[in-house]
Amino acid sequence: MQVFTSHLRQLMPLVAIAATASAALLALLLCAAALAAPPPIGRVTSPTHPIETRWYADADPSFCWPGSLVASPAVEGYSYVLDQNPVWDPDTGTLELPVKPFGFLPPVDYAAGALPGSMAVGDFNRDGRQDLAAAKDAGNTVAVLLGNGDGTFGTKVEYAIAGMSESIAMGDFNRDRRLDLVTANWNVDNVSILLGHGDGTFGDHVEYGAGDVPLGVAVADFNRDGRLDLATANSDSDTISVLRGHGDGTFGLKTDFPAAVGHTPEALAVGDFDSNGKRDVVTANQSGTVSILLGNGAGAFGADTLFGSGGSFGSVAVCDMDNDGKQDLVAGAYGTDKLSVLFGDGAGAFAGQTDYATGDHPNDVVAADLNADGDQDVVTANAVADSVSVLMGAGAGTLAAKSDLAAGDTPTYVAVGDFNADGQLDLVTANCNAYTVGIRLSDPNHAAFTDKLDGVWYFHVRTVDNVGAGGTTATRAVRIDTTAPRTKAPYLCAVLRGHTATLKYKVVDPRPGSPTAGVTIRIKTRAGRTVKTLRLDGKAVNRLLSARFRCRLARGRYRFRIQATDQAGNISILNGSNILLVR
DSSP: OHHHHHHHHHHHHHHHHHHHHHHHHHHHHHHHHHHHSOOOOOOOBOSSSOSTTSEESOSOOEEEOOSGGGGOTTOOEEEEEEESOSSOOGGGOSSOEEEOOOEEOOOEEEEOOSSEEEEEEEOSSSSSSOEEEEEESSTTEEEEEOBOSSSOBOOOEEEEOSSOEEEEEEEOTTSSSSOEEEEEETTTTEEEEEOBOSSSOBOOOEEEEOSSSEEEEEEEOTTSSSSOEEEEEETTTTEEEEEOBOSSSOBOOOEEEEOSTTTOEEEEEEEOTTSSSSOEEEEEETTSOEEEEOBOSSSOBOOOEEEOOOSOEEEEEEEOTTSSSSOEEEEEETTTTEEEEEEEOSSSOEEEEEEEEOSSSEEEEEEEOTTSSSSOEEEEEETTTTEEEEEOEEETTEEOOOEEEEOSSSEEEEEEEOTTSSSSOEEEEEEGGGTEEEEEOEESSEEEOOOOOSEEEEEEEEEEOTTSOBOOOEEEEEEEOOOOOEEEOOSOEEEOTTSEEEEEEEEEOOOTTOOEEEEEEEEEOTTSOEEEEEEEEEEESSSEEEEEEEOOOOSEEEEEEEEEEETTOOBOSSOEEEEEEEO
């Protein structure tokens, strides 16, 4: 027994040391696990519903969250859900959806001078960062903004050209591996060439004649001699002008080819529509058609063929929408607020036109794979709506419904580029009346939803690692109310002239989230002329109300109409109406 006790005494310190070591190891493991856990997400915002307590007449909410976490080694991706539960238990897994979201950050504007137009995106100073050049419809200049590589740009530098321009393109015209610029100057019927020095600056402009009122310009090697040529779309002469490049930065005299005679060509693009390796041209026409001119490979073009039916096509882009190896067209119809997709047959003809709604007056259109999923997406610049419409490719040549993003004052043109070198395409708009260009950087941490019913919805998102473990859930609420109120005017009102009139009415709104509404009461004569208007804010809904005023109207019979606007901005369509009798 004594021997055993002695051995036990000898073992006790070892047991204590082992226990201490185990506790320390456990603490280290717990600490490591805590460090390896996906970090929490910061504040979630909603670009479509920015004020969390406000009701919106918009059933398509979208959400953004900080993107810096994507670089964390503990973050494999994100999971999210949109439901009507204020608390989400992600551990159940029933509502957790791994996603690859996509969207854009709010725009940042840079001064570009008066009336910026079409833009060219390229590396003008050969520093590996994308720069920007904008044609201008005033001042006889182009604006060049050099990129910093992080999505920001330096101060504009303006270079003189011969006239006013809405269209610009770029290429290496003198084969010195430095990008040059060309503008189509519509008010002086020529093009201006600015040769680049390779350091972000450009030389003096040199002019070459074009057709009458050239609104669009494109660059390609039309005669396959290894030298870049030019083509312009001439709206007043219904032609395209081709200027053959000499390879030293100079160009020959123009050659005109009839295009869209009687249809007014406004823009043009280059493609190979009959799959023969020779450059062809398409023009977007004011008549709502596109004209196809097939090239012969020697710099000449055959008679044009018209396709499509729209409302004043002002822009056109070439792409392969359905991934069949044949070039298709996307045209912006500013006359009917839509874009049209025309599918090419690979032999120079187009059919199967499909139209999609855009914002008001789509003045320009670009096609690009914004989210790198293999499908072409489309963006339009909506000059009247002060917005861009983004239509994501949905596969098989189709597009999802538009998402509208705010832009500056009168965005007439849009372009894409990777301005912050993150491998994602960003957007830039030329905001004509704001004298700015607006940069919208891509935001891969974005989720959008469509067609949600009225009510309060909660967006929950969290980071997840490669084994499904998640970080802390972040939540953001939005309030959706797309139901317009109705008004009733249930009582005839009779009043002595000079006394107080009491107009009874009721605002009927089934949305419990909109407890009040703004009310407008218009009193009209029998001929329909408004003689008095009452505007009342914050009036309760779903109860009988009264509006009082001292009646100084002439004796006679009037009709009063009640219109209501709820907190989400829905305006009543069925407006209450009744009689006011002044004695």
